[in-house]
Amino acid sequence: MKTIYIVEDDDAIREILEVFLESENYDVQSFGSATEFxxxxxSYTPDLYLFDVRLPDGxxxxxCQQIREEKVNEGxxxxxxxxxxxYGETQIACRPDxxxxxxxxxxxxxxxxxxxVN
Incomplete structure (x- = not known):
């Protein structure tokens, strides 16, 4: 089972994503803030990261920039x-997929x- 980490501060959006992705057989770990993340x-690296831009503490x-710098997250x-x-702002700043x-x-x-991821 593939794992997705979600960082989203909006509880409703986070819950919708969790329920939907879990129904599609993904293991989902979610975080409501940059600090929680x-x-x-x-010790575990997911198969995909999904980050909201605006978070209450970051x-x-x-x-994304931090993840891109960590060797364990290569690929x-x-x-x-x-x-x-x-899109252009994020592309320059962190090169999201x-x-x-x-x-x-x-x-x-x-x-x-x-x-x-499949």
């Missing part, structure tokens, strides 16, 4: 979601995830 179990772009796809940021604008089409998101 920073305190994760570092930025998904900063998390692990990173998706950025945002209702505010533009996909940018998902909010509101998003859940089926399109699933197609992108499947492309990168």
């Amino acid at each position: 920073s305190n994760r179990d570092l 930025s998904g772009i900063e998390l 692990v796809p990173v998706f950025i979601m945002s209702a505010h940021a533009q 996909a940018f998902i604008a909010k509101p998003f089409d859940i089926n399109l998101m699933l197609e992108r995830i499947q492309y990168f």
Whole structure:
């Protein structure tokens, strides 16, 4: 089973993503803030990271940059979601594998995830 880490501060969006992705047979670990994510179990590397840009205590772009610098995450796809940021901003800052604008089409998101992790 493939694992996806989600960092999203909006409880409703996070819960929808969790339920939907788990129904598609993904193991989902979710975090409501950058701090929660920073305190994760570092002994495990997921198959995909999904970060919201605006977090209450940081930025998904900063998390993306950190992930990209860690050797253990080499080759692990990173998706950025945002209702505010533009694709170009995130591309320059952290080189995400996909940018998902909010509101998003859940089926399109699933197609992108499947492309990168299956």
